[in-house]
Amino acid sequence: MSLQCGIVGLPNVGKSTLFNCLSNAKAQSANFPFCTIEPNVGVITVPDERLTKLAELVHPGRIVPATVEIVDIAGLVKGASKGEGLGNQFLGNIRETDAIIHVLRCFDDGNVVHVDGSVDPVRDKEIIDTELQLKDLETVENRIKRVEKIAKVGGDKNAKVEYDVLLAYKAALEEGKSARSVEFETLEEQKAAKGLFLLTSKPVLYVCNVDEGSAATGNHYVDEVREAVKEEGAEVLVLAAQTEADIAELETYEERQMFLQDVGLEESGCNRLIKAAYHMLNLQTFITAGEMEVKAWTFHKGWKAPQCAGVIHTDFEKGFIRAEVIKYDDYIRLGSESAVREAGLLHVEGKEYEVQDGDIMHFRFNV
Incomplete structure (x- = not known):
């Protein structure tokens, strides 16, 4: 299932820095407008601790997480709807995405030029809107x-x-x-x-790009954004893109965790953003677990068992017979599929079963 979130914003708000952190791709990042001319696409994994815990029990050959595509789109300026700047290209690129990650500059830095001369995230949001x-x-x-x-x-x-x-x-x-x-x-x-x-019509996530000192608490710019969007039903996420870039350069997990603790965070902003984007698209995950692999599969919330079977292969949906379902918590508590079966907690479900996030699935089919 190929799904895309487009990162948008005015020039020099931190879009490409954020994209680089998310995807480990190296989109050009410079202190002038329109440094990102062609949309950069990065395939990013959705953090899911459940896969790691299952792998500790199953010992698979590999772990395959869910993914979402992130597209870094050229900065937009006032008049884009009439073709100003790279307007037509920007609008064409964003039309192809499923959701929008709208980056707003919420930090002061005299060394980073703002295209409109001053920092005002609410004004910037309204320009793009x-x-x-x-x-x-x-x-x-x-x-x-x-x-x-x-x-x-x-x-x-x-x-x-x-x-x-x-x-x-x-x-x-x-x-x-x-x-x-x-x-x-x-x-x-x-x-x-x-x-x-x-x-x-696309769902939107507002990302307030702040300085390192505001990464954990936010600042007055963030408060202004929250007030401006409170009736939209949109989520506001706070992160410091440059700090995230510094964290991404560290080699070990322990070093990254120490850095996060130093700035008062339990989890990186990039991880929080990826999870928020995944949920913004109304997506959930079911899991298959075996000796070959533990794999996360993406589906839309509310899908029935045959539709989810079709995510693996169209033949699974066409010839669907039944689904064998184990709840994640039961698997972790009992330690193996065989133990779950012995406890009578493996559920056999038919075509009307609505798959739940975290379900461990095995499909029976015939074609």
């Missing part, structure tokens, strides 16, 4: 012109649904609201809305 909303409004208005006549006189039910969805989006965008603020009740409306691929 406005540009994305303007582009979406243009998309919606163009689409209305194409479907309006069909919806009104053609008797096409789908066109009527799409037209109503477009009008709802148009009203919200004209008020300066993002498309994700509009909720639709029927499945038909939701399907039509999804098919428009609007930029502001």
Whole structure:
């Protein structure tokens, strides 16, 4: 399952530094706008301590964690919706992602130039929001012109649904609201809305890039961001990108943990961000555990057993018979699959079983 989060923000807010920390790729990072011209893509692993604990019991040949793709996209400036800066390229790249990681500069440093001359993360957020909303409004208005006549006189039910969805989006965008603020009740409306691929319909995680001294506590800039986004239902995550870069350079786990303790953190900001991005996409993990490998498989929350079987192979879904399910806590407590079976805690589930995060699965199928 290939899923992408796009890192966006104004130039010089720390996007590429953060990307480098996340992916261990070395995107060019420099103190001038547009140093990232082509989107860099990094495949990052989702931290999951459950895999390590299972491996200690199973002794597999390898551990395979879940992954998410992170895309570092060129910095956006005011006027991007009209093609200013690298606007068209930026908007095209972000349209292809599933979710947005919006990096906001929340630190003072006279040696790092701000494209607008001063540090104001709320203003920066509004600049990008406005540009994305303007582009979406243009998309919606163009689409209305194409479907309006069909919806009104053609008797096409789908066109009527799409037209109503477009009008709802148009009203919200004209008020300066993002498309994700509009909720639709029927499945038909939701399907039509999804098919428009609007930029502001994507879920967003705000990342406040702070100085090292604020990594554990935040600062007044972070407080301003939280106040500005409190009605969006979006998560705000605080990290110090340069500090994360310093941590990433350390060779051993012990050294990294000591560094984290020194700045007052229990877990690195990168790990917290990866987990937050994974959950923002409404993703969960089921696990397969055997001598060959302990592997995490990504699925959408709410999926039934056959859909999850299809993540492994399409034949598993087509020929699905049943799923054998062990709860992670039972496996860890009893120490082996055979012990779980003997205790009567291996559950046999059918097609309607809704898979839960952390389920250890074995699928039976026939094709």
